[in-house]
Amino acid sequence: MKVVIYSFFILLCSNYAQASWSKFALVTPESETVFGLKVLMSPIENKPGTYTIKLKAVGYNHKHAWLIISQKKLSPSEQQLREYIWQGSKTKQDILVKAKLMPTGIGGLAEKEEVEKFYVVELDSKLIERSYIYIDFPSLVFDGGYYYSIALGAYYKNLASGANKPLKAMPKDGAP
Numbered sequence: 001m002k003v004v005i006y007s008f009f010i011l012l013c014s015n016y017a018q019a020s021w022s023k024f025a026l027v028t029p030e031s032e033t034v035f036g037l038k039v040l041m042s043p044i045e046n047k048p049g050t051y052t053i054k055l056k057a058v059g060y061n062h063k064h065a066w067l068i069i070s071q072k073k074l075s076p077s078e079q080q081l082r083e084y085i086w087q088g089s090k091t092k093q094d095i096l097v098k099a100k101l102m103p104t105g106i107g108g109l110a111e112k113e114e115v116e117k118f119y120v121v122e123l124d125s126k127l128i129e130r131s132y133i134y135i136d137f138p139s140l141v142f143d144g145g146y147y148y149s150i151a152l153g154a155y156y157k158n159l160a161s162g163a164n165k166p167l168k169a170m171p172k173d174g175a176p
Contacts, residue, residue, distance in 0.1 A: 025146040026076050028154040035146060039133075041155045049125045051159075053152060057103035057117035058135050063147075065119050068132040069097035079149035081134050101133070129153040 025035050032039055040054045057065070066085065071094050084092045103117035123131055129152075136147035 022144050023146055024080050024082075025148045026079060027148050027150040029158045035148065037148070037150070039150055039152075039155055041152070041159055044122065047122075051123055051125060051128060051156070053119075053121045053123065053133070053155070055119050055133070055150070057105075057119055058148070059145075060103055060117050062137065063135055064138045065101040065103075065133055065135045067097065067099045067101055067121055068095060068134050068149075069127055070094045070130045070132075071096055073130050073153060074132065076149075079132060079134075079151070081149065082136055082147060085134065085136055086139055123152070125156065128156040 025031075027035055027037055027039070029039075037055060037058065040052075042052050044050045044052055068081065074094070078094070081092075081095075084090070084095070084098075101119045101121065103119050105115035105117040119133065121133070131152045133150040133152065134148070135150070
């Protein structure tokens with residue numbers, strides 16, 4: 001019996017140790033390539049002041065993405081929303097919107113070949129500075145890897161400064 005209890009304890013501890021490998025990643029135009037991401041932002045021609053944001057669905061089937069809009073711009077530490085996301089329906093005072101994103105390419109009919117999946121969001125420029133795309137597991141897992149906060153305001157500022165020229169149209173395949 002002692003062997004069973006010790007074995008169970010060792011297995012339990014090793015699972016929690018794996019969870020400690022998980023690391024927060026703040027994604028900006030300067031850091032996106034480090035994390036293997038590419039976020040595209042472009043103005044919508046027939047909707048002045050509105051922008052399309054597009055990025056490949058990272059780890060979909062395991063990780064999910066949420067659009068977060070807050071009352072104010074969040075500091076990097078405030079962007080670590082893991083506990084808030086994992087709590088489900090609980091509210092957080094500074095958060096106005098928490099909307100789970102569904103990637104494109106998800107449909108009722110099975111595809112013959114694998115379709116690349118993307119998250120696509122349209123946002124008014126007045127909201128972008130305090131908007132984030134948060135990517136994480138939807139609940140506690142015993143796994144490592146990154147969980148991300150994509151600071152959309154940094155992309156907007158980069159676009160407004162001319163550092164990244166806006167695309168004339170969003171590419172369908174996600175390539176820049």
